[in-house]
Amino acid sequence: MSDDRKRILNMVREGRITVEEAGELLSAVGGDTAGSETGVPHEAVKKVKYLRVLVEDKERGANVNIRVPMALLRAGIKLGAILPDHAREKVDEALKDKGFNIDLSKADPETIEQLITSLSELTVDIDTREEGKAAKVRIFCE
Amino acid sequence: MRPPAVLRISIRSRDKRGFGLWLPLFLLWPLAAVLVVVAAPVWYTVAFFYWAFGEGKRWLIMPWRAAALVCSLPGLRVDVENSPDDKVKIHFS
Numbered sequence: 543m544s545d546d547r548k549r550i551l552n553m554v555r556e557g558r559i560t561v562e563e564a565g566e567l568l569s570a571v572g573g574d575t576a577g578s579e580t581g582v583p584h585e586a587v588k589k590v591k592y593l594r595v596l597v598e599d600k601e602r603g604a605n606v607n608i609r610v611p612m613a614l615l616r617a618g619i620k621l622g623a624i625l626p627d628h629a630r631e632k633v634d635e636a637l638k639d640k641g642f643n644i645d646l647s648k649a650d651p652e653t654i655e656q657l658i659t660s661l662s663e664l665t666v667d668i669d670t671r672e673e674g675k676a677a678k679v680r681i682f683c684e
Numbered sequence: 685m686r687p688p689a690v691l692r693i694s695i696r697s698r699d700k701r702g703f704g705l706w707l708p709l710f711l712l713w714p715l716a717a718v719l720v721v722v723a724a725p726v727w728y729t730v731a732f733f734y735w736a737f738g739e740g741k742r743w744l745i746m747p748w749r750a751a752a753l754v755c756s757l758p759g760l761r762v763d764v765e766n767s768p769d770d771k772v773k774i775h776f777s
Binding site: 604606607614 | 739742745749755760765766
């Protein structure tokens with residue numbers, strides 16, 4: 543993933559820009575990547591079907607393995623965008639509490655598609671080894 | 685895209701007791717189809733009345749988006765293992 547894309551996704555995560563603005567920025571920086579309108583190569587867009595979250599805590603012997611279909615993410619965001627205002631406000635507040643400053647009402651299909659295809663390049667690896675504790679978190683798309 | 689056909693739930697606790705459920709969701713498809721046929725006229729009548737308040741389009745689209753959400757469930761897997769003897773698995777297929 544290019545530095546520009548990482549920076550934009552970080553700005554969304556930190557709530558400094560809206561999803562809509564992120565979509566525009568991603569479109570703007572997409573020109574440097576050959577392949578598709580969203581700047582993500584066609585091969586990556588075709589292959590990615592699932593968002594995976596793996597958590598491994600060797601000390602406790604705990605493991606979490608979650609596989610979320612990308613189609614489910616897409617459908618969930620689209621449904622969230624047409625929820626009644628009072629319900630959507632509650633969803634937005636809950637997301638904000640979790641650190642996602644996203645206004646679902648502004649999530650049009652094109653923006654959603656751009657964000658999800660951008661997610662296809664996302665890989666987060668966190669490996670903690672402190673005082674004998676060993677925990678590993680992996681978030682990626684496959 | 686199709687609705688989930690099978691839901692598998694497997695729970696195993698520390699005292700070695702556990703159970704596995706294989707829920708044939710495809711058996712609910714005909715029931716759901718009947719419900720949709722019965723509810724659709726009522727739903728669209730409500731949408732028609734809400735049109736005056738600018739909310740009609742939302743009511744028209746909502747069932748389709750909700751159906752899309754349900755049809756996206758196949759492939760969803762959640763496996764949580766607190767210890768080798770304490771596991772919960774939920775799979776939609």
